[in-house]
Amino acid sequence: MFDNSTKIYVAGHRGLVGSAIWNNLKTRGFHNLIGKTHAELDLMDSGKVRDFFDREQPEAVILAAAHVGGIMANSKYRADFIYNNLQIQQNVIGESFRHGVKKLLFLGSTCIYPRMAAQPMKETELLTSCLEYTNEPYAIAKIAGLKMCESFSLQYGCNYIAVMPTNLYGPNDNFHLENSHVMPAMIRKMFLAKCLEDGDFEKIREDLNKRPVESINGSAEKEEIIGLLAKYGIEKDVLTLWGTGSALREFLWSEDMADASLHVLLNVDFKDTYPLGSKEIRNCHINIGTGKEISIKALAELIKEEIQYKGNILWDSSKPDGTPRKLTDVSKLRSLGWRHKIEIEEGVSKLVSWYKEN
DSSP states (O other): OOOTTOOEEEETTTSHHHHHHHHHHHHTTOOOEEOOOTTTOOTTOHHHHHHHHHHHOOSEEEEOOOOOOOHHHHHHOHHHHHHHHHHHHHHHHHHHHHTTOSEEEEEOOGGGSOTTOOSSBOGGGTTSSOOOGGGHHHHHHHHHHHHHHHHHHHHHOOOEEEEEEOEEEOTTOOOOTTTOOHHHHHHHHHHHHHHHHHTOHHHHHHHHHHSOBTTBOTTSOHHHHHHHHHHTTBOSSEEEEESOSOOEEOEEEHHHHHHHHHHHHHHOOGGGGSOTTOSSOOOOOEEESOSOOEEHHHHHHHHHHHHTOOSEEEEETTSOOOSSEEOBOOHHHHHTTOOOOOOHHHHHHHHHHHHHHO
16 A cells, blocks of 8 residues: 555644654655645645645645643643644544545544543543543544544545554653643753753753743843743752652653554554454554553653752642553554554653753
8 A cells, every 4th residue: 555655644744743753754765745834734724724635635644733732731721722633633634535545544642541541541441431621622632533533434444543642752842831741841840950050041041042931032131030930940959840740651752653653554454453343343543652651750850860950859739640640551552563662761861862952
């Protein structure tokens, strides 16, 4: 079905996962790739998405574009997270069907599983009880996306597969303090705290010039910058982080995720995602992860050691921890022939180095 000239559209090719998938495709020799920035193609605009598919006629689609963020953003912008993601999915999956796309890979998230799902979470845990409140709108959008893939494949014989990655991290991650996920937020906070500890204000200004916070960049007065950092728990001798640190999380290096995604795209068909002879075909999505977990507190200590910050870490228990535990069962993925390569210690070291360089 695929050769190096296959025309593949990667939606979200500049993001954390999309950029890793794009690079992995290039490494594998695929050269007929299509990627559009948000400025070039607004995936929420159905007319523009239809015109794009009319013009480009991709043979395969990887839907890695999404409206994403951490606990703070998910709690504050609930309508945006459900509406934007539903629009993106509706447009891209719908036009893929109308234009006869041969294969589609949809990327979701393990936040689709109930807050108190049995651990490790098998694909069959989907829709068995209540979702985590803080990210419920985003999770519902992703559940809708995977059910669209499942339903189009069952009704029309499409080859649409949904994969659910665990927490991802890696190059091109989102480090903006107002809406980033736990690991990149922690790395940036620890880096800035280390700069304060070292009295290196030039580095702080350089950091804020690249990634302003609340519209404040490195040209602001020193006192204003210090006040801004303190608001986010970043001080010279103390770094305050959200929650208790007791929540357990699984993390997957984004380049591993890209490799797993392409393994599924190139080697797995929809018919391979459920048991033969099933009376009711459901839960056809595939978990992608490591099957290993670490506490948020232990992760903070790993990052602290890597950055060599000597201050104290405090935990603000008035802030939410999110789901207590989110460990994926990856036996389905392994049975399909793939397992991860990068362990958390190596990954944290690589991401800290990447952030310092970028």
